[in-house]
Amino acid sequence: MTGAFVSSTYTDLVEHRRAVSERIRQVGAVDVAMEHLGARNERPKNECIRLVRQETDIFIGIYAHRYGTVPVGETKSITELEYDAATEAGIKRLIYVVDDNVPWMKRFMDQGTPAGRLEDFKAALKMVHVVKYFTNKDDLAASVAADLGRELAFSLYRKVDPNKAAGRNPKSISDWNNQRIEIYKGNNNVFLARTLRPSAKPGQTYERIEA
Numbered sequence: 001m002t003g004a005f006v007s008s009t010y011t012d013l014v015e016h017r018r019a020v021s022e023r024i025r026q027v028g029a030v031d032v033a034m035e036h037l038g039a040r041n042e043r044p045k046n047e048c049i050r051l052v053r054q055e056t057d058i059f060i061g062i063y064a065h066r067y068g069t070v071p072v073g074e075t076k077s078i079t080e081l082e083y084d085a086a087t088e089a090g091i092k093r094l095i096y097v098v099d100d101n102v103p104w105m106k107r108f109m110d111q112g113t114p115a116g117r118l119e120d121f122k123a124a125l126k127m128v129h130v131v132k133y134f135t136n137k138d139d140l141a142a143s144v145a146a147d148l149g150r151e152l153a154f155s156l157y158r159k160v161d162p163n164k165a166a167g168r169n170p171k172s173i174s175d176w177n178n179q180r181i182e183i184y185k186g187n188n189n190v191f192l193a194r195t196l197r198p199s200a201k202p203g204q205t206y207e208r209i210e211a
Helices: 013-024 045-055 078-088 112-126 136-158 173-186
Strands: 003-007 030-032 060-065 092-098 132-134
Touching: 003 013, 003 045, 003 078, 013 030, 013 060, 013 136, 045 078, 060 078, 060 112, 060 136, 078 092, 078 112, 092 112, 092 136, 132 136
Parallel strands: 003 030, 003 060, 060 092, 092 132
Antiparallel strands: none
C-alpha cells in the first residue's frame, strides 16, 4: 500500500494535517505522519528521516508561516530536512503553500531569522515545483486528494505490461510511457482508467461493456 508522508510544522497546522490525513486514508493510501510517533514539533529528527526514506512513496509538504524546530547541531529545520530526505531518495513530492492573503494568527507567524529561512525555503520550492496554494483545511485536503488520487492511478497504470495489452503491438517501455503521457495531455490532463474483466465467451478477450 502506498505511504504518503505528511510534512509540516504542527501547532499552526494541526487541523490541516488531520483533514489531509483523513483524505489520504479515503483514497486508499497510508498516512505516514509524525502524530503516529506520539510527538509534536519536537519529533525526533532521525526517526522522521527514516520514515521518509523507508516508508514513504509520496511526500506531501505543507507550509504556512512557521519554519519549524531546528535541531541542535543543524542549520535547517526538521521540516526542511524531511523535504531534503525525500529529494535525495527520489520520492515524488507534492507541495502546498498557504495563500499569503489568508488571515493568519500572529503567534503562528515567525519573525526575524526563522522568517527569513522560511522565505528562502519557499522560494527554493517554487523554483523546483508547481506549488499549489491553499486557503483553508478543506481546500487543502481537496487538493491533496485530487493530486494523490492521480498519482495512485498513474502508479497502477505504469504497471501495465505493454506486450500483453489487447489490440496493441509490442512497444518498448519508453514508447509505451510516452504514449500514455500524450493521451493524458490530450485529455486536458484528466486521467481516466477502466478495469476490464476476462470474457467467458469464445473468441472474446474481455467482457463487453454496454454504454
